[in-house]
Amino acid sequence: MGNIEERFEVSSLSTGITEADGGGATWKDIWDFRVPLNIRIVLKPTDIFSCYLDGDDAAEMPATTQVRLLHRDVANEQSKPLIRAMLYAQLKDFQDKDKIIRLQIPKALVIGPSEHIVVQVNGADATGTGDIDASDSYFKVVTNRIRRSLD
Numbered sequence: 276m277g278n279i280e281e282r283f284e285v286s287s288l289s290t291g292i293t294e295a296d297g298g299g300a301t302w303k304d305i306w307d308f309r310v311p312l313n314i315r316i317v318l319k320p321t322d323i324f325s326c327y328l329d330g331d332d333a334a335e336m337p338a339t340t341q342v343r344l345l346h347r348d349v350a351n352e353q354s355k356p357l358i359r360a361m362l363y364a365q366l367k368d369f370q371d372k373d374k375i376i377r378l379q380i381p382k383a384l385v386i387g388p389s390e391h392i393v394v395q396v397n398g399a400d401a402t403g404t405g406d407i408d409a410s411d412s413y414f415k416v417v418t419n420r421i422r423r424s425l426d
Contacts, residue, residue, distance in 0.1 A: 283420035297406030326414035330400025338364035340398030347391035
């Protein structure tokens with residue numbers, strides 16, 4: 276059996292995502308993607324990340340909300356940043372090529388089965404009384420995956 280490398284998007288709709296609402300002004304895992312068996316995600320410095328965040332108040336999260344993207348081990352305990360903490364305003368544009376954020380890694384990184392890619396958010400909603408509503412929000416990482424072929 277061979278391997279096939281192909282374009283792939285990790286998003287809030289991906290199979291293997293665990294989703295949770297925010298924790299206000301504290302860092303909290305909002306989306307946790309666990310890489311499936313027989314799949315490897317190949318992250319490269321040229322890969323892009325974007326997100327759109329809605330709060331409990333049904334309004335877009337404030338520009339000052341902080342977001343970061345992490346790689347975690349199989350035990351979901353040890354982590355390394357793929358994108359260090361940035362303001363939401365810098366991460367929310369899916370369209371403008373000059374504003375798209377690329378991963379902050381020096382070289383290609385292979386994320387193996389059962390390892391995690393985690394989006395964390397820190398911030399209260401626009402009213403200041405709630406936090407992120409994950410079900411009305413989304414993210415995506417445009418990258419590559421390697422999967423086993425049937426050949």
